[in-house]
Amino acid sequence: MSERRKLGTADYPLAEKRPDLVRTRKGRPLAELTLAAIEAGEVALEDLRITPQALRQQAEIATAAGRPTLGRNFDRAAELIDVPQDVILSIYELLRPGRAKGKADLLDAARLLRQSYKAEKMAAFIEEAAEVYERRGLFAKRF
């Protein structure tokens, strides 16, 4: 997205102010997501999902509005969009105290995110967790 200026608060809400930027995963504009299209079987749940682009755009807007941490969360979220639900839930489970047996389990999860889903920021976040969990003894068995 380097070829265009960063979005600001004036571009918000995107669906209203910048409909040209809002596209479904298959590249369709919002205007095509009609009731008639649903009845005709032309719109599936997949078309109603958020896209990585939308999250990165919202990250720019959040940052412009003075909310850098919210922006960083949206950027991490953009990386998770293609991560399947069961992988998400298994990593969440692994991050809960006592689930990972050691630092290596979390580093494996980070590697999976980085290598399979290009989730660089999310991976770094989990690596940070691995350091802290080791330091604070959070690998202890709980049940």
Add this chain to the structure above:
Amino acid sequence: MSDKPQRSSANSSAGAPQIKVNPKVNRWRRFADWDERPLRLDRFAVEDAAAGFAAFSSPNDPKPGLEIAGGKVKSMDGIAAADFDMIDIFIAHHHLDLDVALEAMAIPSPEIARMLVDMNVPRAKLVRLAHGMTPAKLAEVVAELSAIEIAFAYSKMRARHTPGNQGHVTNAKDDPLQLAADAATAVAFGFDEIETTMRVARNAWSNAIACAVGAAIGRWGTLFQCSSEEAEELQIGMAGFSSYAETVSVYGTERSFIDGDDTPWSKAFLSTAYASRGIKMRCTSGAGSELLMGFHESKSLLYLEARCLCLQRGMGVQGTQNGGIDGAPITCTVPGGMRELMAENLLAVWLDLECASGNDAAATESEIRVGAKILPYLIAGSDLICSGFGSILAYDNSFNPSLMNGEEMEDFLVLQRDFEADGGLTPVGETEIIELRSKAVQAIAAVLEELDLGRPTPDMMASVVAASGSAQTESYMPRDVAVISEAIKARGINVIDVIRALAKRGFREAAQNLLNVVKLRVSGDYLQTSAIVRDGKIISAVNDPNEYLGPGTGYRLSAQRRQEIANIRDVLDRDEVLRTEGRHAKGESRLIQYRSMGEAQPGTDAKEVVIGISPAFGLKIFRTLAGHPLSAVLDALTAGIRAKGCKPRVVRLHHTADTSFLGLSAARLAGSGVGIGIQAKGTAVIHQRDRLPHHNLELFSNAPITRLEHYRRLAENAASYALGEHPEPVVVPTKGEAMGARFHAQVALIYAIETELTRDGAAPENVEISLLEAAQ
């Protein structure tokens, strides 16, 4: 007491008579009265910081401080980086903005506190400083503020300009028909978000479909949450039924976090997962959770919550649900507890988080404490004033009863009107509600049928449409619901299936409304801070920011919004009063005739008692406030006078409608010098010729509780005074009712009708009354 009481025996001189109370009294019975008050069901706790029972400060709270070296935090709030627990680590890494920190930490706390209540200091400036402040510093600043200062600062610092509200929609049977009807009802009353949960965990999917359908009836834009187990809640969101989540709890001590089975990183990951699914999300925290979980580290409630909130900003969530939440009841047991809840909400908005400001779990049995608790939020405004107003009856609230529930909804609507404050809700008329409920039940029944999940009978549906709560329904029971819910889950039914079912069965508007909510996630606009939908458009802290800078700025009621709030049901006006009287006019004309007999002159008979009636008496007004026909009142008065051997004379006064002057004028016309003055609304007086206007013999000011027997005894007493006797004054017993609240609107309107008929200097007129059949 002008007399000095007897000294105790030690000081009394020998031989002086002693006054004894016998038998010995051991208790002032007022305490027994107080024992019966709902307040006494609340149990309070002694302040004890070591045991975690301290609202604002504890000797164990760290002192604010920050050391930075080489671009890294070396110590925070007196703790060296090497000794940080996981919460400190997360805050230092993800919350603290080191570019601001040294500047912010160097400003004395009282000075920042004054900036918070200084209307000339913009919100943005304070938000920037908060990015560089440690939990202990933030807590120290807000602890400087009094309750009213906190409320004012909250009003200035909350993120979104327009206030909103959130409601619970649940019922004791998990009945999908009732959920749909109650969701539609909650939407009509104006809740921006509705939240459900289940009595039986596996009913989550059924609850989700029912509320999603109900919320699509009438208008679109109400966001919906199905609070359940973390993984399932996310799945329900992914199926498109729910649009936000707020059950991602965080805690202020490491041990309670671990006992809550999470870490800041696991919760941050979960919140990122929600964003990646296009679902609005906020965290939950609040005073008292660490205390309830047994790991409070002897720290104050406020300090621990400051840690939670710094964590949440660091995680990058858009908002929080705080203000005690499940810990509100225990927080309210300690001195300053309610002020602390306000202070922690202030911390949330100061940290630029959307704030769903608690006011949910019932923190007291006292209605007075409930009203006091809610008021600062109502007048300050809040992104979501309650993070669960119980839109349903208290017993149907599966989260536990809220501070305010369906029972008290109208109290809240009236508070909005009293203070001209926008609590996010709007009164709705009876016809509209019954139509919406009926439509919602038909819509969910159609969806259940279309998806082959159930076939509700007309009787089931009718019972739900009318029901105030689930005790009145003949509908689905939890076991039936479990079958429906498990089928939805097993068959992978999603929101597209529901939209299609609605459209196919003719509920096209509801289908479109539901589609509109799901479409929100494509652009993600509603993921920004404090986003809600109003009139089909997203408003959030980005495009509807609170920029309060003193009177005339910030949120104000528009003329239209003010009218909506004012429009509660069943209000009186002059036409209504006249209409009501008009209905009684005909009945009275069959019971009594008034015949004018010319100008009244002073009487000479020493046994004559004059009854002075007001200008509108029996002409425009026909009943007392207690509902007694004026014919019956005159019958009682004349009969009472005659019973004592005196003679009544009725005189209509035209120069005044005031009770005292009616009475005094009547007395001056009476041969005995004793008169009765009575207004059409029933207020009466016994007066005597030589007395000052307001120094009467007996006054009957409480017309709403004055019965015919009192009028009869009043007249007997008037006759007794005429005969020179000293009767026992008539006492109309009162139970302490708020007569003014019940009757003053009506009184003022009736009295205006009376005063309009008065003419200065008009002569009194003798009236011959003839009581016809039924009056006697």
